[in-house]
Amino acid sequence: MDYRAHNFFPGPAALPLEVLEQAREELVGYRGHGMSLMEMSHRTEAYERLNEETQELLLSILGLPKGYRALFMGGGASTQFALVPLNLLGPGRKGWYAITGQFAEKAYEEARTVGDAAVVASSKAMGWSVVPSAEELKVPESESGQVAYLHITVNNTIEGSRYPVLPEVGEVPLIGDVTSEVLSRTMDYSRFGLFYAGAQKNLGPAGVTVVVLREELLKQASTSIPTIFRYETYVKHRSLYNTPPVHSVYMLRLVLEWVQRQGGVAALERRNVEKARLLYDVMDASRGFYRGVVAQPYRSVMNITWRMADEALERMFVEASEREGFAGLAGHRSVGGLRASAYNAVPVEACRALAEFMTEFQRRHG
Numbered sequence: 001m002d003y004r005a006h007n008f009f010p011g012p013a014a015l016p017l018e019v020l021e022q023a024r025e026e027l028v029g030y031r032g033h034g035m036s037l038m039e040m041s042h043r044t045e046a047y048e049r050l051n052e053e054t055q056e057l058l059l060s061i062l063g064l065p066k067g068y069r070a071l072f073m074g075g076g077a078s079t080q081f082a083l084v085p086l087n088l089l090g091p092g093r094k095g096w097y098a099i100t101g102q103f104a105e106k107a108y109e110e111a112r113t114v115g116d117a118a119v120v121a122s123s124k125a126m127g128w129s130v131v132p133s134a135e136e137l138k139v140p141e142s143e144s145g146q147v148a149y150l151h152i153t154v155n156n157t158i159e160g161s162r163y164p165v166l167p168e169v170g171e172v173p174l175i176g177d178v179t180s181e182v183l184s185r186t187m188d189y190s191r192f193g194l195f196y197a198g199a200q201k202n203l204g205p206a207g208v209t210v211v212v213l214r215e216e217l218l219k220q221a222s223t224s225i226p227t228i229f230r231y232e233t234y235v236k237h238r239s240l241y242n243t244p245p246v247h248s249v250y251m252l253r254l255v256l257e258w259v260q261r262q263g264g265v266a267a268l269e270r271r272n273v274e275k276a277r278l279l280y281d282v283m284d285a286s287r288g289f290y291r292g293v294v295a296q297p298y299r300s301v302m303n304i305t306w307r308m309a310d311e312a313l314e315r316m317f318v319e320a321s322e323r324e325g326f327a328g329l330a331g332h333r334s335v336g337g338l339r340a341s342a343y344n345a346v347p348v349e350a351c352r353a354l355a356e357f358m359t360e361f362q363r364r365h366g
């Protein structure tokens with residue numbers, strides 16, 4: 001085996017080594033078909049079966065009841081910022097947005113180009129250190145008829161915060177960007193009318209975007225937008241209307257099987273909590289040498305963010321970490337600071353090594 005870095009990249013991000021090795025085994029010749037899966041028509045029985053089974057496996061791992069459908073789309077989560085309002089924000093109705101970070105803000109800005117979008121809560125003035133409470137996001141009975149949906153970003157990848165619990169929305173469909181959140185903790189996914197995730201954080205390589213929706217929601221969907229933008233098209237054709245990103249779907253399948261072998265989402269959640277605690281404990285014991293960005297109850301378990309005394313010291317930290325075999329610890333270019341993205345595929349050992357590195361770095365520079 002080649003040397004493997006302690007990979008804390010925010011996305012694309014670490015994949016399970018087992019998955020990469022299995023993909024390597026099957027890359028040139030896919031299961032006796034005499035060719036790679038990437039060379040095979042998506043209309044073959046082999047691909048159609050893979051496509052179908054991967055959708056079913058995802059719904060089953062998420063514990064979703066009948067009535068939900070999984071779609072495989074392209075364009076990343078950012079395309080969903082536009083497709084959600086194009087499909088679901090009809091005239092005379094309002095899309096509600098909770099702004100808890102830069103991706104949430106982008107989703108809102110895209111919705112404004114489509115229809116009537118409103119900010120119902122924002123943590124921008126608080127430096128993104130909190131997320132709104134369930135109470136703040138309650139849709140009053142009197143308004144629920146006009147509200148097309150409430151959109152939230154469940155885990156804020158850049159800022160390092162997350163919703164500890166999902167808001168109560170009653171009859172209003174809850175829409176979730178779960179790109180850096182999906183499969184990281186047990187959650188009642190049936191609380192969502194629709195959620196979406198670019199695959200490149202917790203699900204696989206870039207290239208496929210997973211959208212899961214309650215079929216009933218299609219009743220409010222627009223039919224005056226191009227066919228290729230309609231969720232209905234993907235539902236009707238089981239995501240085979242046009243050529244899907246076949247290799248990315250295949251990799252997603254391997255990742256989902258890996259999730260099952262780990263014991264499912266509950267087992268991953270226990271491991272993720274342990275991983276994040278290793279890093280937060282060092283921060284909290286550092287007497288301000290490492291300063292967490294997010295208030296305790298809203299701290300993300302996937303993206304752990306902190307600041308240090310000044311930018312020079314932060315730069316020195318990143319450079320020293322890279323010499324020690326760590327990758328991806330610089331904060332997002334727009335906010336600076338430091339960030340460790342500890343997605344499902346990042347092993348506990350990598351977090352333990354990082355915690356030790358942080359302790360040692362403080363000893364030398366604190």
Ligand SMILES: *Cc1c(COP(=O)(O)O)cnc(C)c1O
Pocket residue numbers: 011075076077078079103153155156157177178179180198199201
């Ligand atoms: C990464 C990320 C995005 C952007 O995803 P793309 O696939 O690059 O469009 C959007 N939302 C969240 C929460 C993310 O983490």
